[in-house]
Amino acid sequence: MSLRLSTVILPVRPWREGGRDQWVRAERLGFHTAYTYDHLSWRTFREGPWFGALPTLTAAATATERLRLGTLVTSPNFRHPVTLAKELISLDDISGGRITLGIGAGGDGFDATALGQEAWTPRERADRFAEFVPLLDRLLTEGAVTQQGTFYSAEEARTIPGCVQEPRLPFAVAGNGPRGLKLAARYGQAWVTTGDPKVFAHGTPEDSLEAIRGQLAKLDKACAEIGRDAAQMEKILLTGFTPERNTMLESVDAFVDFAGRHRELGFTEIAIHAPIPDSDFAADETVFEKIATEGLAQLG
Template identity: 50%
Template sequence: MRHGVLILPEHRWQDARRRWVRAEQYGFDHAWTYDQLMWRWLRDKPWFGTVPTLTAAAAATERIKLGTMVATPTYRHPVPFAKDVMTLDDISGGRFVCGLGAGAGAVDDLVVDSTVRTSRERADRFAEFVALTDLLLRQHVTSYLGEHYSADEVWMSPGCVQTPRTPFAIAATGPRGMRLAAKYAQTWITAGPPATFDAHPYEQVLPEIAAQVRAAEDACVAVGRDPATLRRLLLTGAAVGGVLASVESWRDAAGRFAEVGVTDLVVHWPRADFPYAGDESVLADIACDLTGAHA
């Protein structure tokens, strides 16, 4: 299993840099940050931009993969976003992972666009968003005409460091989103039970995670893909709780989730208070296990 950490973009870089560098020193395989303008529980608190944060993190680290959790059509257009992805891939030396999601129709959506969209409308837009972003990152010149997006001879040079393009990690819990992940992504993302922000003990959500993994595998089969080629990432902390209570609980959770097919386990960097309150020393203890695993 690979392990990751999500670092909220809430600190000035002088302080935030320490966390990104330490995530690499701790032995995590990947580190992520949220791609949102504001965030539900911390809307009136400090919150920095995602792309500049990841750019700085790429310059401050050498090994760890870096990613968006997750970029959405909420306020991203595929053309300028693809330029950002290509640039992040270059600055990081091929360590960037492009995390994508449909968006929840929440605060960020209404800030930039007063249009209220149904789940199906968001799914339609997201399908185009993924398809066009994929084309832009694979081709040097792209033209596209769809219902939600268009592009006229967009040049993408020199292209991504990683081939055939920067890998996608697509968040999805419904069948349509899982089919998109099966078709386009190298990694499928789940945060556990959908539309849930009360953290349940990880033992309780294990059956639902197992069912989601099976559904993602079925989606791969439906598009003619070997399910073994799709990584399965679980983001804990919001709906899946208790993982960082101690290093023992982290070990237990990692073992249980690995048994049901999860390949990547991501925890939040512990904060002093809600949400994701915890003790950073647990991460230091986890580092001992991770260092041994990478040895």
């Protein structure tokens, strides 16, 4: 599989004050997909503007024509499969079948308690995710679903007419634990990773590559257990969370080196964040655009 380059546009700019322009620019620059985070707020951006993912993607769908769109990632922290399925079917229709759902188990950040509940433990998140994904799969592929679950239920839930993309819009499943990898193997058209958080702050690029190599080996095993060839599965690296986070967008050469090493591991898509001044994702706009237009060509 060839390597594709995508971008992540955080929903921090009002639509009429530069928000729309970012999505239009992403299409103009030739990115494969433009993703956004699906959170209620996120880390250092908590005290500033932060807009909803699905309305933002809906607006982006009407402002673009070819660009694929998606979430990296949606989680059960504040979503229910029934209502999420209805919104995704609507978004897939509005976009003309250009939506990818990045989906993960969620974390213990602000989203985890915003609805007034106690944050779930890692095991509780895994339990919910294991129920969330199969039900969402059913809702997006069947016209009517009834299912009684421990955490999520549906009672004659109608999801007609279904997705434009058949049999449903693709799932890009984020998961590195045994249960998450099994869900990715069974339900994912793609697998997503940010690398290993244990080497993020103090590890070396070589440490990170070795850790990701281990993740990929576990994915291979999970796929093999159900008779699936992992080599046929898309593999997405969401950048910004590996030891090279501060250097990989400094120049086209730095990006090409980074991308080449991860392509050798088997990645088929790399997603880079659109620059946001004075933030964890600050970067030179000129270099960002050169990477978008020249990076893959230089990679060869």
